[in-house]
Amino acid sequence: MFLIPTLTGIPLIGAVLIYLIHNEKIRGLIIYITAALMMVTTFFMVATWIIDGQNTWRYYVDTVFVDHLMQIVEILLMIFIIYMSFKYKKRWVCLLSIFQTLLVLWVEYTIPLVESTHTQVDSLALLMCVICAVIGGLIGIYSVGYMKSYHENHRGVLDRSSTFLSLLFVFMAAMFGLVLSSNLIWLYFFWEITSVISFLLIGYTRTEEAIDNSFRALWMNLLGGVGFALAIWLCAMSSHSVQLSVIVSNGNMLVIGLLALAGLTKSAQLPFSTWLYGAMVAPTPSSALLHSATMVKAGVYLLIRLAPALNGTLCGSMVSFIGGFTFIMASLMAIAQNDAKKVLAFSTISNLGLIVACAGIGVEQTVWxxxxxxxxxxxxxxxxxxxxxxxxxxxxxxxxxHMHGLILRLPKLAYIIGIGIAGMYLAPFGMLISKWVALKAFVDSGNVLLVMFIAFGSASTMFYWTKWLGKLIAMHKPKTPDEDKTRKDEYFSMNILCGIMICLCLLFPLLAKYIVNPVVLTLFGSTHDVLSMSELTTMVIMVFSILVVPSVMFLITRTAPRDYVPTYMNGINTGDNSHFIDSMGESKKLYLSNWYLRFEFGRRRLLKPSQIVASSVLIVCFAILLGGIL
Known part of the structure; x- marks a missing residue:
């Protein structure tokens, strides 16, 4: 099947060209073409699959040459990690890489494995390809303009834009390979590439903080890689097969538990969540692509694949508890953040936790x-x-x-952020509807603890998103207007994403029928309508309220006074709407601040206890699994 190597090869070839060419205009053109080709190839594959009857495609049995090539790359990655570990005096980190690489190589060379296909194309794999191609491609386009502005504002950071942009597309190639792999060894290979690329991008600025955070991300993901490698070894020893479908059908709980551990680390669940918010030191395209849209989705993708085997098991209980607990604790810690990227990081960890909890329950409704x-x-x-x-x-x-009154200062950016925030927690956006379905499924399953997690976690989610949205739409107009330095390619990407979000809400019933239901059918062999027609009809009516947020924001911009109006303060306004003269004749700064509850919900207060609880659950569950075998 030529489409699979073509899809993985396009971003890889683009990455090589981007790295070699330093002319900004030519490099930008290559990025546009590569992103477009990725999207076209993905949609052509989807169309071909539909025309073929939506049957699962399985390809590539005899892959000796490719296997040897992968082994060489694995060894090179191990050598690179050893080198970087010694260079930055983090020597112990390389032990994780050495152990897992040698273990997987030992399996490949000493244990005879049953011949099987190495790739699989089905509805879930294609959905992940679409997410990677469309979201990844748009982020690639966005990064062309962003990196120019980034280095203008960060003069002390060495400009290595070619390397940065190239790594983004290498990552996309790895993601395509990961989601299309049905063989654990192939999946592991691409899994490790995403970990190493994340390490490189987090450390892009080469500051002490960036280096420390990049190694934290590396060792946590390598720890998951160790679990992955052990699962491969156990499968090879017990059944001489490393097919993911065989593992799910056999139901070996220790193997599934080790794979689940890998998924939990990659999706930044407690106690491994610190690597993701530490990754926010990287430039924004890295955060948007790797640490929000796609890389962390690799973890939940694996857990969703394992979902049928998790239902009603100890591993399922472990995964669902960790996910639900992460959802509520990360939501609470997000309340105490005033750095926008950290709010987004904790929100990402939180929402991934909810997805993980749904996968852990492992029934059709929660996976839906x-x-x-x-x-x-x-x-x-x-x-x-x-x-x-x-x-x-x-x-x-x-x-x-500092985003106070952004709706009047930079209205275009305020619209985009405002719709994005609304999409995370307001009706009729899909996130809220999906949370409601998850809550209903948790109630039906009788899991009281998860019901409490999602109920209180959703309440805290509403708190921090509403604070931020309130800042954006505040009627504050500074004397000196802000300059919008956003470039056209950045706006192009953001506007397309905004349009996709609105279209997804408008087409929610079609999305359920033609995309989500087939994925559930692939995983469970059967499916039924999670939402009735009356409920879907109600949602279609609700969809018209999607225009409320942008309408309110538009109304504010149109009714705001055109002339600069001094704000009344508790003294004489100095003329800039931010300082006043008090009764003692001294200049004081006006400071308006949200309520962050840092003492109650700050990271320093909640993180350690959360990690202890999550670690204890993992240790106890794996002790029980090992005890059952011994």
Missing amino acids: AAIFLMIFHSVSKSMLFEGVGATENSIGSRDIE
Whole structure:
């Protein structure tokens, strides 16, 4: 099947050209062409699959040459990690890479494996390809303009844009390979590539903080890789097969538990969540692509694949608890953040937790909700990251407090961020509907703890999103207007994502019928309508309220006074609407701030106890699994 190597090869070839060519105009053109080709090839594959009857495609049995090539790359990655670990005096990190690489190579060379296909194309794989191609392609386009502004505002950072942009497309190639792999060894290979690329992008600025955060991300993801490698070894020893479908059907709980551990680390669940918000030191395209839209989705993708085997098992209980607990704790910690990218990071961890919890329950209804959450989160969060990055380049800050009155200062960016925020928690946007379906499924399953997690977690989610949205639409007009430094390619990407978000809401019933239901059918062999026709009809009527948020924002911009109006303060306004003269004749700064509850919900207060609880659950569950075998 030529489409599979073509889809993975396009971004890889584009990455090589981007790295070699330093002329900005030519490099930008290559990025546009590569992004367009990725999207066209993906949609052509989807169309071909539909015409073929939507049957699962399985290809490539005899892959000796490719296997040897992958082994060489794995060894090179191991050597690279060893080199970087010694260079930055993080020597112990390389032990994780050495162990898992040698273990997988030992399996390949010493254990005879049953011949089987290495790739699989079905509805879930194609959905992930569409997310990677469309979201990834648009983020690639956005990054062309963003990186120019980024280095204008960060003069002290060495301009290595060619390397950065090239790595983004190498990552996309790895993601295509990952979601199209049905063989655990192939899946593991692409899994490790995404971990190494994330490490390189987080450390892009080469500051001490960036280096520390990049190694934290590396060792946590390598720890998941160790679990992955052990699962491959156990499968090879017990059944001489490393097919993911065989693992799900056999139901070996220790193997599934180790794969679930890999999924939990990659999706930044407690106690491994610190790597993701530490990754926010990287330039915004990295945050939007790797750490929100796609890389972390690799973890939930694996867990969704495992979902049928998780239903009613100890591993399923472990995964659902970790996911639900992460959802509520990350939501609470997000309340205490005023850095916009950190709010988005904790929100990402939180929403991934809800998807993980749904996968852990492992029934049709929860997986249906998980897939919807994955789709809407990918679009909305990438749009938000892009909006925040563009705002930071324009006003020199990503502090939410500095976005006060952004609707009058930079209305275009305020519209984009506002719709992105609405998409995360307001009706009729899909995230809220998906959460409602998940809550209903948790109630039906009788899991009281998960019901409490989603109920209180959703309440705290509403709190921090409403604070931010209120800042954006405040009627504050500064004396000196802000300059919008956002470039056309950045706006192109953000506007397309905004349009996709609105279209997904308008077409919600069609999305359920033609995309989500087939995925559930692929995983479980049967499916039924999770929402009745009356409920879908109600949602179609609700969809018209999608225009409320942009309408309110438009109304504010149209009714705001055109002339500069001094704000009344508790003294004489000095003329800039931010300082006043008090009764003692001294100049005081007017400071308006949201309520962040840092003492109650700050990271320093909640993170350690959360990690202890999550770690204890993992240790106990794996101790029980090992005890059952021994």
